Amino acid sequence: MAFLDITDVTVRFTPKRKPAVLALDRVSLGVEDNMFSVIVGPSGCGKSTLLRLVAGLQEATSGQMTLDGKPIRGPSAERGMVFQSYTLFPWLTVRDNVMFGPKLKRKGPAESGRIADELIAQVGLAGFEKSYPNELSGGMRQRVALARALANDPRILLMDEPFGALDSQTRQLMQELLLSIWQKHRKTVLFITHDIDEAIFLGDVVHVMTARPGRIKRSIPVEMERPRGIEALTSEPFMALKREVLGLMHEEAVIADRG
Amino acid sequence: MAQNYFAPKVEIPRPLYVSLGIASVAVVFGLWCLLTYGGFTPPDFLAPPDQVAAAAIKRIGNGSLLDNTEASLTVILLGFLFASVLSVPLGILMGSFKVVEALIEPITGFMRYIPVSALIPLLILWIGIGVEQKIMVIFLGTFFQQLILISDVSARVSKDLIDCSYTLGATKRQVIWRVLLPACMPGVMDNLRVTMGWAWTYLVVAELVAANSGLGYMILNAMRGLFTDVILLGVFTIGILGLITDMIFKFARRRLLPWSAEF
Structure with a gap:
């Protein structure tokens, strides 16, 4: 069993006077201790919902989630979160x-x-x-x-597109800063983004999600040396990974576009 | 570049801003002088400035202006205080807790459209024509409005801010006291300031009916004798007191909530 273990988690929203929406469909995912894991997916795929479930801010319709073997119930300081919006x-x-x-x-x-x-x-x-x-x-x-x-x-740090509202130069600097801090603390991180470059640059592993209803389409280990600097962004392994993720994301974008 | 001053949302130099403000007051004052000293209006229609000044000196001298001001201030401050003490906590709860909203909403939704003047006859029957009745008018006039405005402030507190507090280890109780409450404060202050202005309006309504002291009473009494100088004196006094309370609110907000952006 992984450090953070997500098994068969389904989330169905039933808004008033609207058809029910299947946001997450039997998602299973393992996050290893002291690893930097990134989930990348098209917008609206339910990746933020998945993170909110782990944070305990939302409840799954069905499925199990455990952290270090203990079931996740409600929010707690052991699962810290950084939001996309400014929450100071x-x-x-x-x-x-x-x-x-x-x-x-x-x-x-x-x-x-x-x-x-x-x-x-x-x-x-x-x-x-x-x-x-x-x-x-x-x-x-x-x-x-x-x-x-x-x-x-915290035992795990959850990050929900924390640099999404920043301009691209600031964003790059923030990614470098985050990595340098992560090298020191070696926290378990679950990071969410729709930016493929960001996902590969930061992660030890990149989980690509499908369009709604969200599922993990493929988990790709990022075998690039750390510490990573900006030169990593133009390296051959980076480019190969980017081609692979881009291909997977493109398939999903096409599916999502057809509705 | 003068034509730029007429583009929307363009800043203008401070001296120009101040002179325009002075000019507008000067024009109104000039018009007043022209109408009265020019002989266009009789004094019992519109008293000239010097008569108003004389009325002020006389009524400050014999203490009656101060007495009436004191009577009015007592009514408005007590009514406003009682209303605020209840509406601030209740409004914050109403905006963030559906249970409280469901309980209070039907009553406030109904009461907010009832002009408080329509309730004065009932209030007189129930609690007489003393100072309590006038305080009640101010209370009813401001309380329901404050409740709705403050509940709106509370409802607009960012959900992410609350969620974030939970992930930092806060309990429900801590979220209410340490996050929801301080997050509401700037909006609460702004709306108290706005409703204070309305309270002055209700004050005059309360004092126009069955009163024997206060600035509203002074104005109504002066009307019976066509003393337009005293009417204007009463109006100016209310205006100045209104300005002062407004400045106190602005000052208090700057001192108490230095972290919130200027408004």
């Missing part, structure tokens, strides 16, 4: 945002502060501790959100 608490400073989780765990202000300062430095925001979120750029906000999620020392 606007009334808290950068430092207080990062301290939010540790404080809830009744860690003392000294220890919470120490954790926060260390992570703020790691995401390159030393000097911004006292700033409020509305004084930060989009990239900076997502770096704080990452530090805040890591401050809880």
Whole structure:
């Protein structure tokens, strides 16, 4: 059994006065410990729904999910999440945002502060501790959100297109930053994106999803050396993987387009 | 580049902004002077500025303006305070909890369309014509409006912000106190400021009926003697008090919620 084990998970939405929608159809997926796993799929394929299930923010219609052998029930600090939208608490400073989780765990202000300062430095925001979120750029906000999620020392870090709202240059820098932090922490990460380059650049394994109803179409190991720099983006193995994923995604896009 | 000033949403220099503001006040004041000193209107139709000033000096001197202002302020502040103390927590709950919404919605939905003046006769029958009745008018006039506005603020708090708090380990109770409540504060402050303006409107309505003190009473009483100077004095006093309360709200928001964007 994998560290995060998803077995035969189905999600059916039954909106009022509308036909039921099958969002996920018997999805099975294993995520290994200390690995960077990426799910890539066309928009509307249910990949965000899958992540929300793992976070415990939503319930599956049927199927099982376990983390380290224990069934997932409801949200918990052991499954931290970074959202695509900006979710910093606007009334808290950068430092207080990062301290939010540790404080809830009744860690003392000294220890919470120490954790926060260390992570703020790691995401390159030393000097911004006292700033409020509305004084930060989009990239900076997502770096704080990452530090805040890591401050809880979660068993798995869930990331739902966290760089989706950023411009492409900032996005590339954020990916590099994320990798350098990941090298240090070696957290288990489940990352969701619709960007193929991002998926291959970051992941140890890329799971390609089908169009709705979502299923895992193929899981592709990314055998590229770490640490990866921007030169990896133009390397031969990268290109080969990209061709493969692009081909799979294109099939799905065509299916989705036919409705 | 002057033609640019007439394009939508274009900033203009600060001095120009200030001078335009002064000019508009000056034009109205000038028109007033022209009508009254020019002999176009008799004093019992529109009193000239110096008569209003004289009325002000006289009524400040004998303390009656202050007494009436105090009476009005007591009514408006108490009515507004009672309404806000109830509407803020209830509104926040109503916007985020379907159970509370289902319970309160039918009543507020009905009450919001009833002009408070229509309830004054009943209020007089029930609680008389004392200060309590006027406080009740302010309360009823603002409470239901506040409730709906604040419930809307609460409903618009981002779902992701709430979900994110759960993934950080917050319990339901912690989400309410540490996330929902602070997230609502800027909207609550803005809507309290708006409803305070409405409260001034209801105040005059309350004091026009069965009152023996207050600025509304002063205005109505002056009408019987065609004392347009006193009417204008009452109107100006209310206007100035309204401006002051508005500035207090602006100031309080800047001090209490420095993290929320300027409005």
